[in-house]
Amino acid sequence: MTLTLYYHPFASFCQKVLIALYEKEIEFEPRLIDLGDAAQRAELSRLWPLAKFPVLRDTASDVILPESSLIVDYLDRHRPETIRLLPDDPEEARRVHLWDRLFDNYVATQLTKVVTDQFRSEGRDDPDGVEQAKATIATAYGIIDEELGRGGRWIAGDGFTLADCAAAPALFYANIAVPFERHEALSAYYQRLLARPSFARVIEEARPYRTLFPLEWPADY
Structure with missing residues (x-):
């Protein structure tokens, strides 16, 4: 086995890569990293000095x-024998990358700002920043819902792609802080993501770590 993934199963960007690995049925060695453990953090830092996961070796x-989108692109190009997560057509690929960036930057990263604020000590919290992040997520929901309303099964068309790998964990966590139930097309899309075996597996693998999340879990999660 030549592939090792340095990751944590509860981290959304790691889940994005896991979904791709499971979709493509690629064998890999999982190397779980606890950033709170000095030795494990140092191990990750030797590979990627920023000490951020996921990292693929x-x-x-x-x-x-490093970087989830680059990892999925690498897997897709070097393991093309199964499902393709990035189209060969440049215009179609550009479309996939656009939606991938939207989910990463305007949903997942904004949700991180909301969650991080929960860990700040009194007087150092940032309620204005949290509200701005939530507003950005809500705006992204509207853009996503409008696109899905055009009838595509997945966010970039009829095929499951890198963009859907990004969407699944981003929406899973963001929906807790900024519910999207009023967006019918987005809600239906989310249900399709939940039914995807690769994502269902990721959710179950992350379940033991739910105490790490400071927001209240909905009853149906």
């Missing part, structure tokens, strides 16, 4: 690759 190609 491919010993066969002597490649160390």
